[in-house]
Amino acid sequence: xxxxxxxxAALDCMHGAGVVHCDIKExxxxxxxxxxxxxxxxxxxxDFDAALDKSVQTNLLRTVFTTYxxxxxxxxxxxxPELERILDGR
Numbered sequence: 084x085x086x087x088x089x090x091x092a093a094l095d096c097m098h099g100a101g102v103v104h105c106d107i108k109e110x111x112x113x114x115x116x117x118x119x120x121x122x123x124x125x126x127x128x129x130d131f132d133a134a135l136d137k138s139v140q141t142n143l144l145r146t147v148f149t150t151y152x153x154x155x156x157x158x159x160x161x162x163x164p165e166l167e168r169i170l171d172g173r
Contacts, residue, residue, distance in 0.1 A: 086114060089126040097128070105133040 090112065097104060104111075113127040 085124050086126060089124065090128075093126060093128050101136055101138070102131075102134055103136075104128065104131065106130060 094104070094107070107128070111128060111130040113129055115125045115127075117123050117125060
């Protein structure tokens with residue numbers, strides 16, 4: 084649970100700063116144990132090559148979905164809630 088909490092806190096911090104990683108996967112998460120008792124965990128998120136500023140991602144997302152609608156494609160890909168809110172205008 085400690086790893087999940089740290090990962091969610093890191094993602095929340097990134098999103099709060101306007102950065103969306105775009106490539107969260109196991110190989111991009113580094114975990115180190117340490118501390119005097121060896122039980123402390125430290126987590127790092129790496130590989131920000133695909134990361135986008137939220138404003139860039141918003142414009143890209145709107146372009147993709149406009150293209151979907153123009154082509155009559157009604158099945159939309161799965162999106163995280165924060166991106167769905169952008170499309171909903173919330």
